[in-house]
Amino acid sequence: MFTLRLSAVLLSMGLVASVSAQSVRNEPVQPIAPYEVTDPAKVELGKKLFFDPRLSKSGFISCNSCHNMSMGGSDNIKTSIGDRWQQGPINSPTVLNSSLNLTQFWDGRADTLKDQAGGPIANPMEMGFTHELAIEVLQSIPQYVEEFKTVYGTEELTIDEVTDAIAVFEESLVTPNARFDLWLKGDDNVLTDQELEGYMLFRNNGCVACHNGVNLGGSSFQKMGVVEPYQTDNPAEGRSAVTGVDADRFNFKVPTLRNVELTYPYFHDGAVDTLTEAVDIMGRLQLGRHFTDEENANIVAFLKTLTGDQPQIILPILPPSHDDTPRPIPFD
Numbered sequence: 001m002f003t004l005r006l007s008a009v010l011l012s013m014g015l016v017a018s019v020s021a022q023s024v025r026n027e028p029v030q031p032i033a034p035y036e037v038t039d040p041a042k043v044e045l046g047k048k049l050f051f052d053p054r055l056s057k058s059g060f061i062s063c064n065s066c067h068n069m070s071m072g073g074s075d076n077i078k079t080s081i082g083d084r085w086q087q088g089p090i091n092s093p094t095v096l097n098s099s100l101n102l103t104q105f106w107d108g109r110a111d112t113l114k115d116q117a118g119g120p121i122a123n124p125m126e127m128g129f130t131h132e133l134a135i136e137v138l139q140s141i142p143q144y145v146e147e148f149k150t151v152y153g154t155e156e157l158t159i160d161e162v163t164d165a166i167a168v169f170e171e172s173l174v175t176p177n178a179r180f181d182l183w184l185k186g187d188d189n190v191l192t193d194q195e196l197e198g199y200m201l202f203r204n205n206g207c208v209a210c211h212n213g214v215n216l217g218g219s220s221f222q223k224m225g226v227v228e229p230y231q232t233d234n235p236a237e238g239r240s241a242v243t244g245v246d247a248d249r250f251n252f253k254v255p256t257l258r259n260v261e262l263t264y265p266y267f268h269d270g271a272v273d274t275l276t277e278a279v280d281i282m283g284r285l286q287l288g289r290h291f292t293d294e295e296n297a298n299i300v301a302f303l304k305t306l307t308g309d310q311p312q313i314i315l316p317i318l319p320p321s322h323d324d325t326p327r328p329i330p331f332d
């Protein structure tokens with residue numbers, strides 16, 4: 001089990017900063033390194049699986065349905081819609097840069113992307129399928145069998161290989177070269193005065209206590225509503241659902257602020273539509289700070305500099321089903 005104390009995070013960040021300090025500014029936020037492809041065939045297979053709706057019971061829902069590559073890796077709705085039009089319980093976090101998070105899910109119940117990837121396929125609220133049926137479908141498609149053989153050296157497909165390939169594809173979904181990263185790397189002209197002012201407010205008021213590191217989040221669980229309680233009808237308990245510890249109630253994994261301009265609506269309940277409102281709530285509830293309209297606008301301007309190069313996805317053409325491939329299961 002894993003609980004991170006903030007001081008430990010800050011300490012480890014300090015160490016990271018001093019190692020790579022030559023060219024990068026000494027700030028509590030670090031730039032994203034570009035992804036280096038080491039196994040292109042595996043990334044390509046993972047991409048196909050990520051986009052393949054035949055991993056769902058209805059034959060209609062893929063990972064991309066709720067983590068849409070055209071929309072910052074999220075779905076831009078309050079809570080996701082899954083099998084049989086069911087409204088899910090919680091907002092869909094982005095998959096972009098998720099490899100930089102120390103755990104997955106709002107409550108951190110999966111340690112790795114590979115552990116995470118099996119969940120949605122079999123979740124009745126999401127893709128509504130079973131691992132056995134998903135494997136049966138893939139195993140029946142000759143072109144997939146061929147590709148799995150190239151990547152894993154076996155014709156016997158397993159869910160372990162499926163989740164491994166998806167996880168490796170997800171590792172490729174980093175978004176380097178945000179304007180803020182160019183500034184971190186020493187370019188003095190890339191931010192406007194307003195954006196820089198926004199960053200100073202963000203840093204000096206203590207947003208960085210929680211939103212820090214490469215992902216500006218994803219490195220600790222923190223209470224939502226430190227100074228004032230957060231009002232919501234959403235029943236999610238946060239980290240205590242995993243640890244059973246009452247003190248962890250309403251602690252959530254701090255979300256990344258990378259590409260946050262694209263990943264509205266905000267918070268685990270998706271209740272907030274705009275960055276202006278999210279910044280206002282964070283200021284008051286987490287820090288006891290009431291930002292003026294101007295300060296708020298400056299912080300929002302800074303947050304928009306965190307949008308990086310989006311993954312250049314060439315839409316995969318999926319191998320066609322075979323005559324023997326089990327067909328989607330209709331609504332009963």
Ligand code: HEC
Nearest residue numbers: 062063066080081082090091092093098104105106120126
């Ligand atoms: C029906 C919508 C839906 C589908 C389909 C779906 N997801 Fe998700 N995904 C979500 C939601 C909602 C969460 C947050 C759940 C939670 O934290 O309890 C999530 C969380 C995640 C996370 C964790 C991100 C983080 O920062 O914590 C990853 C990674 C992810 N999904 C990948 C996938 C993959 C891979 C697939 C396909 C195998 C997939 N998802 C299919 C809605 C969906």
Ligand code: HEC
Nearest residue numbers: 206207210222224252254255266267268278279282283286
């Ligand atoms: C004590 C830790 C903490 C501090 C300080 C903090 N945040 Fe957060 N932030 C969180 C947590 C936890 C969440 C997720 C809460 C939830 O979804 O219920 C969050 C969510 C957000 C979100 C929404 C992201 C999304 O994708 O849903 C934004 C934007 C944000 N914070 C900006 C800020 C800004 C700006 C500041 C400073 C004014 C700040 N935060 C200070 C912990 C913190």
